[in-house]
Amino acid sequence: MTTHAQFASNPGHAASWYAASANQKSVRPALQGEIAADVCIVGAGFTGISAALELSERGYKVVVLEAERIGFGASGRNGGQIVNGYSRDLETIERRYGQEKARALGAMSLEGGDIIRGRIEKYAIDCDLRHGGFFAAFTQKQIRSLEAVKAKWERHGHEHLEMVSHAAVSKYVKTDRYVGGLIDKCGGHIHPLNLVLGEAAAAESLGAIIFENSRVEKIGTGNDPVVATSKGTVRAKHVLICGNAYLGKLFTKITDRMMPVSSQVMVTEPLEPKLIEGLLPADYCVEDANYVLDYYRRTADNRLLYGGGIGYGGQDPKNLTAIIQPNMLKTFPALAKARIEFAWSGNFALTLTRIPHVGRISDTVFFSHGDSGHGVTTTHLLGKILGEMAAGQAERFDVWASLPSLPFPGGKALRVPLTVLGAWWYGMRDRFGL
Template identity: 50%
Template sequence: MQEHVASYYRFNAGNTDYPALQEALQADVCVLGGGFTGLSSALHLAEAGFKVVLLEAGRIGFGASGRNGGQIVNSYSRDVDHITAKYGQAAGDAMAAMMFEGGDIIRHLIQTYQIDCDHVQGGAFVALNSKQMHHLEAHQQLWQKHGNQRLELLDREELAKIVSSNRYVGGLTDGMSGHIQPLKLAQGEARVITSLGGRIFEQSPVVSVQRGEKLSIQTPAGKVSARFMVVAANAYLSHVLPELGKRNMPCGTQIITTEVLGEERCRALLPANYCVEDCNYLLDYYRTTADHRLLYGGGVVYGARDPADIERLIRPKMEATFPQLRGVKIDFAWTGNFLLTLSRLPEFGRLDNNIYYMQGYSGHGVTCTHLAGKVVAEALSGQAQRFDVFAKLPHLPLLGGRALQIPFTALGAAYYNLRDKLGI
């Protein structure tokens, strides 16, 4: 059985308890995967009146959705200026029209369904050198151009009201950002799905998919027959849908959480209670939790290997940012995998016209997964224009496959990491 890793989120949120599938069911749509993509898809489909069954191989939020930094970061892993330059004005404009919607969807679900997930509004990007500060100035202009008017550029002195650290030369706050306890959000969305008539089954891995006009999805002890299938398992179903695992690479990121520091100490670190991420290629990200700990993450392990000592990797980063925490006790340390694509843009598409898939958010999954669920529900309701904006983006293969791409990607990341350290 696949159970949650021993993360702070698991400790803080508890577990879900949905049965394993042990019968044959009929559905309009079978959703594979109980992370944010699958949950958002099932929720929006259930709201639209579809009969939905969701299958999860482990627990709700078992993967990246229940292990990430919990930051509501807008846009995509490649911003819309890059998309426009690479794929044309029409693609850039269409993607720009949706770049802030994922966060809006999360806030709407929290408010509409009263989901308790420790939501806090506000976030900041911070610059370690003048080059990064110039990047944030351009970033502000780009996002303001596309409708985000809640951005404020701060110099070193002004940034002190957000982050009590001497590392940064300035920053950019985003009032449309924020942070959540992601596993609580996932579990809350699951409860909404069942309240709308959807059915959820945990510990129900898919062992085979029989394709055709009517799909048959087999688990070890049950079966779902459906008109449509939404694959939201981030390519972890490559054993039954091998074509979905050829263009992406699993990567790991590491997170630690301190002992309880108390509210006063936490506000001394982050006075505005914003979440923060820096502008490095291999970026650090951090925030405080509802029970007043510091949660700090960073780094990437290509190929998704689990490091032997996560605390040893992340503690120096945390102490470089907050020397006042030197020697503090670390209560939790874990890793979580996300899926990286060669283009750094998500992959949406169809197989056989009745199988829809969304994957590969490349580190920007919290918001884009929620958008993905909404647009796939629109597509199955007959309004596919927005889904097709994503589906028309090129899906680039990993030349030489994952085995060859992992060392080349790691080498490239090391190069950019060195540039960050040198400020060039």
């Protein structure tokens, strides 16, 4: 497992392979004194940094306040998969919110991945970008569900999807667990911490200022709101709140509509190139079609990164490896002797609807949260849309803000057990192929 020495040069991050292999490890200063900006952004994950870069490109003076380190939360700990769309499929969105809203969200559904690839190219961000994703099915019922997803996607203009037969699974992953699946050639994978660090550096090159170890304690909501930390203040024309699962208790209007959920990830030692290339020959990222899913991919240094498990309420198991490794070995028995070198967890923000919660605290303070486990692409899209909103372009923001956001049944006391019960039910359906 990891050692303390591996992280001595990158303090303040989770003990992950991402933190150990980050391109940039120096700590930015904390906010001290008074400063003015056009826009103050709270949170330096994908949403906040995406908004900061969008606004910096438009010439706005931007200040970002991060309580810990850039990419400290889910943005720097996730599976690194570029998965298009949202945590609920377009058919569900249409059924809930109508054709007009589904058409609008469908038109944006590939944009997050395009934003990522465009910024990597424009700013020469070194984050191990690879193209292609595979959704793996255990049952014929899951195949039929993927076929329906493909048909709906194609009606919204996504033309890079292809069903995979049982015989063709081995082109993407060498395992006997799957009966087929769906590939998305517009998917892919990246080193997420290096991506957000590269985007942060790009924003800074355009004039943005990012303060780390600057936890926000109070946010004004009137004209020219003031954002306060323990050692300084930022006065801005607009404030964007982008804390997600790590927001804390600043605004119950936001936190009452989301629940922190932990996911666990582990990474093997570097494997022989022939071994890892044989297991994942196309170098696509993979996720299965179960309700509580597993996800995995190759890393640039020939490790297997494997994630799964879930902890509602943000609770972590005592032994992360014991949760994930059995599923990894079911998928790849050949890795029985592979040493697990890194294991970590991180929280994402889950909404009851599994649709992001976007809205206004006031005429000058806006937020986006709750990407519900589907955040790498969605945060980039919504960060850009928050930037548009601060720049006076409200059309796309208003589409998202019009979607209803609901509290969890039972409030904070019962939301975890009720959600666990629902997950158990769907897990049983997956297990028995129902």
